[in-house]
Every structure is written in C-alpha cells, then in structure tokens.
Amino acid sequence: MNRIEQIYPGDRVTLREVGLRDGLQLVKSYPSTEAKTDWIKREYSAGVRHFEVGSFLPVKTMPQFSDVRDLIRLVADLDGAFSSALALNERGATDALQAEVDEIVCVVSATEEHSRANMRRSREEAVALLGKVAEASKVSPAKPVVVAGVSMAFGCSIAGEVSQSDVVRLVAQCLEAGADVIGLADTVGFVGPNQVGSLCRAVVDASEGAPVSAHLHDTRGMGIANASAALDAGIRILDGSLGGLGGCPFAPGASGNVVFEDLVYLCETKGYPTGIDLEALTEIRAIPEAEMPEEQFFGALAKAGPPQLIDWRAQKQFTQ
Amino acid sequence: MNRIEQIYPGDRVTLREVGLRDGLQLVKSYPSTEAKTDWIKREYSAGVRHFEVGSFLPVKTMPQFSDVRDLIRLVADLDGAFSSALALNERGATDALQAEVDEIVCVVSATEEHSRANMRRSREEAVALLGKVAEASKVSPAKPVVVAGVSMAFGCSIAGEVSQSDVVRLVAQCLEAGADVIGLADTVGFVGPNQVGSLCRAVVDASEGAPVSAHLHDTRGMGIANASAALDAGIRILDGSLGGLGGCPFAPGASGNVVFEDLVYLCETKGYPTGIDLEALTEIRAIPEAEMPEEQFFGALAKAGPPQLIDWRAQKQFTQ
Numbered sequence: 001m002n003r004i005e006q007i008y009p010g011d012r013v014t015l016r017e018v019g020l021r022d023g024l025q026l027v028k029s030y031p032s033t034e035a036k037t038d039w040i041k042r043e044y045s046a047g048v049r050h051f052e053v054g055s056f057l058p059v060k061t062m063p064q065f066s067d068v069r070d071l072i073r074l075v076a077d078l079d080g081a082f083s084s085a086l087a088l089n090e091r092g093a094t095d096a097l098q099a100e101v102d103e104i105v106c107v108v109s110a111t112e113e114h115s116r117a118n119m120r121r122s123r124e125e126a127v128a129l130l131g132k133v134a135e136a137s138k139v140s141p142a143k144p145v146v147v148a149g150v151s152m153a154f155g156c157s158i159a160g161e162v163s164q165s166d167v168v169r170l171v172a173q174c175l176e177a178g179a180d181v182i183g184l185a186d187t188v189g190f191v192g193p194n195q196v197g198s199l200c201r202a203v204v205d206a207s208e209g210a211p212v213s214a215h216l217h218d219t220r221g222m223g224i225a226n227a228s229a230a231l232d233a234g235i236r237i238l239d240g241s242l243g244g245l246g247g248c249p250f251a252p253g254a255s256g257n258v259v260f261e262d263l264v265y266l267c268e269t270k271g272y273p274t275g276i277d278l279e280a281l282t283e284i285r286a287i288p289e290a291e292m293p294e295e296q297f298f299g300a301l302a303k304a305g306p307p308q309l310i311d312w313r314a315q316k317q318f319t320q
Numbered sequence: 321m322n323r324i325e326q327i328y329p330g331d332r333v334t335l336r337e338v339g340l341r342d343g344l345q346l347v348k349s350y351p352s353t354e355a356k357t358d359w360i361k362r363e364y365s366a367g368v369r370h371f372e373v374g375s376f377l378p379v380k381t382m383p384q385f386s387d388v389r390d391l392i393r394l395v396a397d398l399d400g401a402f403s404s405a406l407a408l409n410e411r412g413a414t415d416a417l418q419a420e421v422d423e424i425v426c427v428v429s430a431t432e433e434h435s436r437a438n439m440r441r442s443r444e445e446a447v448a449l450l451g452k453v454a455e456a457s458k459v460s461p462a463k464p465v466v467v468a469g470v471s472m473a474f475g476c477s478i479a480g481e482v483s484q485s486d487v488v489r490l491v492a493q494c495l496e497a498g499a500d501v502i503g504l505a506d507t508v509g510f511v512g513p514n515q516v517g518s519l520c521r522a523v524v525d526a527s528e529g530a531p532v533s534a535h536l537h538d539t540r541g542m543g544i545a546n547a548s549a550a551l552d553a554g555i556r557i558l559d560g561s562l563g564g565l566g567g568c569p570f571a572p573g574a575s576g577n578v579v580f581e582d583l584v585y586l587c588e589t590k591g592y593p594t595g596i597d598l599e600a601l602t603e604i605r606a607i608p609e610a611e612m613p614e615e616q617f618f619g620a621l622a623k624a625g626p627p628q629l630i631d632w633r634a635q636k637q638f639t640q
Contacts, residue, residue: 160629189620190627192589193548194634220627221582221620222589225545228513254624262541269512269542300509300541304571307510307540309480314514 004145004180007050007082007102008211008237013272015263016050016213017043019241019288020071021086022257024054026247030064031291037074039287043242044078046284047276051075052084052105052239056092072101084147088119093133100142105183106130108174110152110167111159118151127173134178148174149183149215154199155190164199168206175210181237182212186226188248189219189255193229196222200233213237216258218298219248223258224266231270238263243285244298259299261285265306271314278306324465324500327370327402327422328531328557333592335583336370336533337363339561339608340391341406342577344374346567350384351611357394359607363562364398366604367596371395372404372425372559376412389419396420404467408439413453420462425503426450428494430472430487431479438471447493454498468494469503469535474519475510484519488526495530501557502532506546508568509539509575513549516542520553533557536578538618539568543578544586551590558583563605564618579619581605585626591634598626 008014020039024030031039040051053075054068068085075083084103087093096104108126109115115123127148134146152159153167171182184203186196196214204212214230216223216239227238240263246256264276282302289297306312328334340359344350351359360371373395374388388405395403404423407413416424428446429435435443454466472479473487491502504523506516516534524532534550536543536559547558560583566576584596602622609617626632 155627155630157627157629161631188627189624190630190632192586192634193545194590218620219624220585221544221579222586223620224541225513225548225586228545228548248624251624255620259541265540266512266542266545270514300538300543300575304509304539304568304574307475307477307508309477310475310510311481312510314512 003143004211007145008181010211010236012236013231013267013274014050014237015048015260015267015274015276016052016084016237016239017048017242017260018052018215018239018257019243019245019260021052021054023241023245023288024064027064027292028294029292031288033067033070035287035291036067036071039242039284040071040074042284042287043281044081046280047274048281049081050084051081055086055088056095057088069099072099076100087133090129090132093129093136097136097140097142097144101144102142103145103147104133104137105147105149106133107149107151108170110150110162110170111156113159114152114156117158123170127177130174130179131177145180146178147181147183148179149185150174151185151187153184154186154195155188157188164202167199168202171203171206175207180210182207182210183215184212185215186217189217189222191226192222193225196226197229197233200230200235204234211237213239215239217248218244218255218258219251221255223255224262227258227263227266228270231267231272242281243288243302245288245295253296255298259301261299261301265301265312268313273313323463324531327465328501330531330556332556333551333587333594334370334557335368335580335587335594335596336372336404336557336559337368337562337580338372338535338559338577339563339565339580341372341374343561343565343608344384347384347612348614349612351608353387353390355607355611356387356391359604360391360394362604362607363601364401366600367594368601369401370404371401375406375408376415377408392419392421407453410449410452413449413456417456417460417462417464421464422462423465423467424453424457425467425469426453427469427471428490430470430482430490431476433479434472434476437478443490447497450494450499451497465500466498467501467503468499469505470494471505471507473504474506474515475508477508484522487519488522491523491526495527500530502527502530503535504532505535506537509537509542511546512542513545516546517549517553520550520555524554531557533559535559537568538564538575538578539571541575543575544582547578547583547586548590551587551592562601563608563622565608565615573616575618579621581619581621585621585632588633593633
C-alpha cells in the first residue's frame, strides 16, 4: 500500500478535523497547547484519525499556530492517525518538511484575483510552488503527501463566478505539478448542492484516481446538503470542524466550517461508516467552548443527540 | 383550474410558512395577533403565499391559536395567498370548515403507537376522520383542500423504525378516504437525505398525481440536505418556518423546523424560483425574535446574507 492509500483508503469515507487549523484562523483567543492536545487525544479516542493542526506561518502573524510542530509530534504518536498542515510559501514548506508532517496542503486559488489578494502571487506561481514542494517531499525523510487545496473553487468573493472548466484545468495543472490529492474548497459558502455535485463529479472524473476532498463552509446553511451532494458525486474525503468553528471574514457572525458532528451523522445515515463515536465526539465540544468563550459554536446534533430507538447507522449504502 | 392546482401549481415549487402553527406549538410566550398580522403581511410582501396559521383546538389548552379565525380572514384578504390550519378532531374540523380556511390538515400518524399516544385514536380512526372531513369539505361553502399530514413518516420516537411499505399503504388509505394532498413529516428529525429521497419517491409514485409535501425538522442538522433530497425525489411542496422556529419536545434546545430563509436559498440555487425576496424575508425575523425573546432562532443565511457578485439564483434546473 502506498502512502496515499494508507492515509486515504479508497474503500471508505475519511472525515478530516480542520478545526485546529481553519477553525482558529480568525479567532480572538485560541486554545492553549494543552487544550489542543486534549482535543486531539479525545477525538482520537472517539475514532477521528485525520487532524489538520495548523499553518506554517510566522509566529508573529499567526501565534495560534506556534505549536504546530508539537501537535504534529503528538499526532505521530497516535497509532494510525495523520497530521496535516498548510504551507503557504517556500519557508513554510521547508519547515513543514522538517517537521515531518504527514500531509502538506498547498493553497492554489481558483481565481487570479483571489490568488493575488490572498497570497500575493499568480495562480501559475502557486502551482510552481506546489511543484517544488512535491519534488522536495519525494526526497525528504517523511515523504508527506502533497495536497493542492483549491480555494474559491465554487465561486469567489473577489472575482465572482468561477467556471467549472477553469477549475478542471487548474486541477490538471496541479496534478501535472505533482499533487497527490486535490482539495476543493467552497471557501465562502457560496453555492448549493447541485453546483457542488456538478463540480465534484467533473473533478473526480478528471483526477485520474487521485483522491479528491471537499472543504465546505456552512456560511449560508448549505454545508450538510453540499457534503451529501459531494458524497453522491464520488467524493470520499470531507473536511469539518468540531462545533462548526471557523467564521468568515466577510460576514461577521456567519457560520463556519461544516459541523463535524453533523457530518458524521450524515455519513452514517448514508451508509458510510465513519468509525467515530458520535456521543463521545459531541462531548469534546466542551474543550474549544471553554477555551474560546467569545466564539459561536454551531450544530444541531450535539443538542438533540442521535435518535433513540432507530438504527440511524444505515447498514448499506443507498443507491441514488 | 381546480382548487388543488390553484393552491399548488404543479409547475413550480411551493414553500409553506408553518412558523405560525408548528413554530408556536411549544413556546412559552407567543406573538400578539397584531405581531402575527405584521409577520404575515410582511412575508406576503416578500413573496410568501402559503401560511399555516394555527390549529383548531380548545383555546384553554392552546391559547396561542385563539386568533386562528382572524388570521384566516387576514390571509383571505391577501390576493393569491392561502391559509391552512390543523383539525385534530371532529369539533376542530367543523370549526375549520366554518372558518372557511383554504386548507385543512388532518394528522395521521405513521405508527399505531404514536397515533394513540398523540391523538388517542387508532390510525384507522384517524383515516376515518379524514374521510369525514373530506366529505364535509365537498359540501361546505369554501370547499377547503384536505391534506393528510402523515406524522412520524420517517421514523417514530415511540415505535422506532417505520417501514416504507407501511407509509405507502397508509398514504393509499388516505387518498382512498378523500385526501387531496399528502404531507410527509419527519416529525422528530430522525433521518438523512437518502432515507428522505427514498420514501418521497415511493410516495410520489404511489400518489397518482396528488401533490405531496415534505415537512422536515432540522433536529439533527439534516433539514436542508433532506429538503434537497425531497426536491430531487419529485416533491414540489416544502414546509419551513422563519428562523427555524419550533423545537422538539423530546430534545430541549434542539433545532426546529427547516429554516425558511435557508430553504428559499436552497431552492433558488437548485433552479426553482420561489418568488421570494430573500433580503426582505430575513428582516422579518425581527418580529418573532422581539415577541419571543426566550426562544432560539436558527439559520445561517440571515447572518451572512446572500452572496454578492455571483448569480446565486440558478437560471436553470440542474439535472442530477
């Protein structure tokens, strides 16, 4: 089994906890390393195996990620768990390779405008950086999997509409440059399930067997519906964050990432076993809630609990 | 055009505001008639045309519905708007017919256990009552449309699993008894999109052209995903409540009905024009929020607003 198949087995759904990275990007205060450790360990006990633990960025700008190396080491000690981190420039990529993270996410914007505004480089330069990281990964000790995280893939808060063919072309360039995995992000929560299904299917078809993940935001309440559409379109890797942590810089008070607990419930009702103990998972919300009392947490499942009396974990996958 | 086609044209999606009925069933305090009037009038101005305004029940037990006749008259004065109310016993049905409501909803439980616990009658007796109401409607001045509202259709908090064939059989009995419209309710928010799609398709197929509606609760965060699945399965009538008002007696703090605003957004992204002004709609939340400060209101769209820069109203219906 190669490294990619080890991290993302094709025969099951993988849910990635991104609350420790995307959930902490905009918060006023952030959890202590001790609390983050507790969060990861308890989620691991509940069955979570994929943790995005931070970004390699200057500690001065993003102090919430200053412990990213500690968390990578923590995850490395948990049997069968995988760590992931963002590298947004060459320095970050070098640091990520040294830290022996399991997965490096390189962000490539779907639009030229967002690429320049967000990262001060063109899309072409972003793909070139991805290529360098992929090359360096191959000769590094840990040989991390390299993910091309395509932000604004479903619509852009700067450029507006994003055409499906543009995204498919960009995905091909990323694969050509050496990306192992493609991530599609509805960064600003712009679209509904039909648009998500349509692009996901096109990208899955164009990715020649490379795993494709969906990173969806619940900004306009479509998160779970979009995740369902992504699964129906052949996506088998979904991002979420505990309590839906992770707001939107353009909409104060807006919902953040897809709620991890609700995502687990969705997958189970659709006949995709997640291996995650839903009741144990909902109890872990108490950690970020206590550490960040000024943040809003979302999600319906945590309030109601899974249904009693019925077998809510579907025994088979429903055909569409 | 007959009465049913007038209320539910088959060529478009109809969204029913049930906040004034289902949203008020469990609240501690409730809006004044003046506030309800304002709520209805402003939603009408925003484009909403279908209002479930109460239940015909003893005022002593359910004082929140004591103004049901006033609201029916109010809706009758709004051009192209339709009122609906629940009748849970013979007395209620007689009152509903006298009040000249446009639509009478008779509740039939999917399970014997819930039928007896909720309404102290068997399913057979509930269908018989529906038959009497349908007969009386035909000879009444207003000739209201009669809806069979099948509660617990997707799973029951008393009996547990509900088999699809049982629901299909019950639906056939309701149609045989004279129901004009079938409503399928996920009363306790038990299931996910695949189960919703599966049952909705079976019932649409079995209903011989009678309109079928879906009444979904967001108890476990699946509301919008389930609504999307219902639309994909051929359902063209969906219930929702402003701000998702309407909790669950079995889960304190749990989410209520599908959020009306998010539902509008979903339909528009799927290429089903609703005729509803989303920005105007979200502003109306202020009315129930001010009248019921102790209630929790839900929904993501109201916080973020519709996306800027992109054409979020899909111009065509996406094929699946």
